Amino acid sequence: MKYRFLLASSVLILSLNVFASPALSQTNTKCEQHQEIFTFQxxxxxxxxxxxxxxxxxxxxxxxxxxxxxxxxxPDFVPIRKDIDKFLTNYPNDGDFWEIINKKLVQFLLDKYPQMASLSVELGVFPTPGEPFPRSSIVYSTRPQSCPLSFYPQL
Incomplete structure (x- = not known):
């Protein structure tokens, strides 16, 4: 019984040390110490x-x-803009919702541009006669083990 108590106490102490580890907290602050974000419309x-x-x-x-x-x-944003144009121009499924198109666009850009740690794309759709109201799709994605955008820039 005494050994179980010692073992349980040791596990608890080690667990607390892991959660209070400076290395873990440095990972979070490292993401926020410096970031470079580029935006365009x-x-x-x-x-x-x-x-x-x-x-x-x-x-x-x-x-x-x-x-x-x-x-x-x-990355130069001009080729990125051209890739967006090619993606939308050659998109194969006319019936997909804007959210699906946007999700696939974000994945396409992340696959093509490894310099991007995280990416946000908003597709704002103007009103049409068939749907007379503005709407938008925002897709935000961060690579595994990468730092996210710490804010969403207002463009």
């Missing part, structure tokens, strides 16, 4: 293929990985 983007056509306001924000920052491997 593609306003009034006309798309003809999807649901009879729509006008989108596209807002993009991404946080760079520490490796990209240390190596000055900043």
């Amino acid at each position: 593609v306003p009034n983007y006309a798309i003809k293929f999807h649901q009879g056509g729509a006008i989108l306001n596209i807002k993009v924000a991404y946080r760079l990985t520490p490796e990209a920052i240390s190596q000055n491997a900043y």
Whole structure:
């Protein structure tokens, strides 16, 4: 019985040390000490293929990985904007909801640009005669073991 108590006490003490470990708290503060976020917009983007056509306001924000920052491997946003255009122009399924399109767009961009630690894309859809109200889809994704955007920039 005495040994069980000692064993349980030891496990409890070790558990508390793990939760209070400076290494764990450094991981969290490391994410917030320095971040570089880049944002851009593609306003009034006309798309003809999807649901009879729509006008989108596209807002993009991404946080760079520490490796990209240390190596000055900043992606140029012009090719990213062109990739968004190609993705939307060649999107195969006319019936998908904007949320599905946006989710697939975010995954496509994260796959293509490893410099992005986290990414947020908002597809703002203007009113149409069939749906006379504005709406939007926001997809926010962070790579495993990466730091998220600490805020959502207002564009």
